[in-house]
């Protein structure tokens with residue numbers, strides 16, 4: 514049986530979680546954040562490198578976030594114990610000897626897309642997920658939108674991009690899409706690529722088809738169950754692929770905090786800058802066109818699927834993918850994390866779907 518990670522508020526999967534914009538943490542500064550039920554002190558040493566530790570000092574529990582950065586150490590405000598990036602106490606002003614218990618758990622950090630990310634372990638086996646089209650382009654332009662909260666677990670609202678039925682019912686987009694799946698387990702990724710013919714049911718649709726070409730493709734890449742990388746406008750004329758990320762963070766209330774981030778390649782010259790800005794704007798408008806209707810769903814859902822249809826097979830594959838992730842040390846251990854009211858995909862009534870598809874790297878029609 515799969516581990517019940519999907520929709521389980523007690524499990525935090527191993528993966529990269531958004532902390533803050535890079536510009537919000539200058540060299541020589543420390544700040545504490547509530548991340549996935551943890552209090553984490555994040556500090557940037559004078560060498561510019563970001564480090565992260567459990568926030569509460571092992572002496573008497575003062576939050577290191579109110580302390581100072583000295584060189585590349587963070588120093589507690591209360592009695593001046595100083596910790597390095599590995600969490601080891603390196604200095605206690607009142608005595609030379611450092612007790613063995615004077616250390617804190619530390620976490621891997623990364624800076625990508627103009628943001629700081631944290632991994633709930635000392636070492637991360639993979640970097641923050643990338644878009645295929647932007648690989649090798651260090652110079653990307655990033656625009657962050659206002660974060661929002663959804664009243665459901667993040668695994669639920671993450672599925673929106675691959676819920677094919679709702680494109681027609683909620684968004685009224687008359688497109689028939691074909692699904693192609695690719696799983697990259699070692700990187701914690703799964704790609705859902707959906708391709709279809711552009712509609713011709715109105716003059717606007719026909720104009721769009723004349724401009725962009727007959728087919729349309731988008732890819733939803735999920736990474737570690739907490740990051741969604743959406744690529745729109747693949748394989749069309751005139752417009753290069755548009756990219757946006759959804760960075761999800763579970764909240765103690767069971768809700769989800771979402772940070773939308775638009776990304777495009779940096780293009781040379783003034784005209785290149787204008788084009789990049791226009792593409793970011795187009796990405797943002799595409800997102801805005803769907804956001805409010807989607808919000809209505811995910812602020813009013815008690816996800817409990819009893820009967821799924823063949824068209825829902827991307828959702829089933831997504832749930833399987835989530836349940837194959839690894840729980841992190843941030844998962845709650847106060848109760849048996851697996852013995853909760855969480856989603857067990859294998860127990861759901863999706864037998865005909867499960868039998869009709871192989872778990873990954875398959876091409877299957879979604880409708």
Ligand code: FES
Pocket residue numbers: 570571572573574575589590591592593594
């Ligand atoms: S509480 Fe941190 S040094 Fe005493």
Ligand SMILES: [Fe+2]
Pocket residue numbers: 673674679683684803807
């Ligand atoms: Fe949607």
